[in-house]
Amino acid sequence: MFFFRKKSKEPQDAPASSPKPVFDERNLEALLHYVEHYSGVNLTPKKEVLKQRLILFCENNGLIGFDDLFTKIQADASLRQNLINLITVNETYFYRETIQLEAAVAWLKERGGKARVLSAPCASGEEVYSLSMLASQSGFAPYTLSILGIDINSEAIQKAQKGIFSERSLHRLDEELKSTYFMKIAGEYTIVRSRFAGVDFQVLNIFDDAFLRLEPFDIIFSRNMMIYFDDVFKQKTVERFHKLLKNGGRLYTGHADLVPSTPLFTKVTQGRLSYYEKV
Ligand SMILES: C[S@@+](CC[C@H](N)C(=O)[O-])C[C@H]1O[C@@H](n2cnc3c(N)ncnc32)[C@H](O)[C@@H]1O
Known part of the structure; x- marks a missing residue:
């Protein structure tokens, strides 16, 4: 429980032993590259908008940064599916074109x-x-x-x-x-x-x-x-x-x-x- 609450924006709130969340550009890019390799979807043009959603996704899944997410989605099919569900755009309607x-x-x-x-x-x-x-x-x-x-x-x-x-x-x-x-x-x-x-x-x-x-x-x-x-x-x-x-x-x-x-x-x-x- 305490582990999840530590995700305050204030780093000093985190217990000394807990790793500090890392949401850096380099690992974000590696993550987006993986998503493209897996699905074809190029998220780079939407990187800035997506960043906050991905941070929230990590927080909701108890992950401590983009590198953690990058590592886990390669082994955890259910986590990968949830990420794919988050980033794909499903807009459609009846009798389109x-x-x-x-x-x-x-x-x-x-x-x-x-x-x-x-x-x-x-x-x-x-x-x-x-x-x-x-x-x-x-x-x-x-x-x-x-x-x-x-x-x-x-x-x-x-x-x-x-x-x-x-x-x-x-x-x-x-x-x-x-x-x-x-x-x-x-x-x-x-x-x-x-x-x-x-x-x-x-x-x-x-x-x-x-x-x-x-x-x-x-x-x-x-x-x-x-x-x-x-x-x-x-x-x-x-x-x-x-x-x-x-x-x-x-x-x-x-x-x-x-x-x-x-x-x-x-x-x-x-x-x-x-x-x-x-x-
Ligand atoms: C905007 S919808 C298009 C739906 C419908 N064809 C239409 O034109 O109304 C785009 C869909 O592409 C899907 N998609 C993206 N990459 C895919 C992939 N690699 N394999 C299968 N579906 C994919 C997304 O999940 C999303 O539902």
Whole structure:
């Protein structure tokens, strides 16, 4: 108990035998470097803002500095997951950039047969549920389309699995869509599970070996994740997506993702819509 209380800003409050917390720049940089190596997320532009949150994180976990955190996250998977949950940005909503979702569904419908779609990352699942809603409206029979949502943030995936969303998250949906696909309970919207057959979620880091063991997909959506990566990690991401796509498969990215030039994909632009076709 006393150990935790010693984390006063006044160093003289600490008992003589307790190590003094060390929140120095050098170890902060080593920590951010580790996070980037692990997840691709480049936190350097947000370093100053993040510093206070990371100090609080250390204090709440009884850690005595950034070097202590750096050492412990390499061995302690649960601590590492909590850190990843803290630093990732999970902003998303239903029917975001609908033009891409509709185009993807129309292409799969035209081809016929069963299809597999990956949403990487899906954050709290709105992209996955939106695709499923558009597919059911365009006449896909249940289970002909399977949609897997993955994300490195375990809290976001838990939220996706629960399927309970705020009014704000549904702001692009009209009343008919809301009442068809959701039940409004205590001001929140719970998905009508039977309407979302073939939807699944998994906590997964795209740089984990397990990612490449997923079954191939016809389409990958990767929107608003590569904006947090530098060019090296964007390139690695695109290479991994290439491995997971079926021949002729499509990659849809967000407008701000700035995909690096690569011989692995051909960029196709149709008016406001663009996607990358696997070569
Ligand atoms: C802004 S959200 C994008 C969600 C959705 N695709 C959209 O555009 O609305 C970015 C997500 O990328 C996830 N992410 C970052 N690095 C990742 C990685 N290495 N593997 C899987 N997900 C990652 C974050 O946890 C976060 O939920």
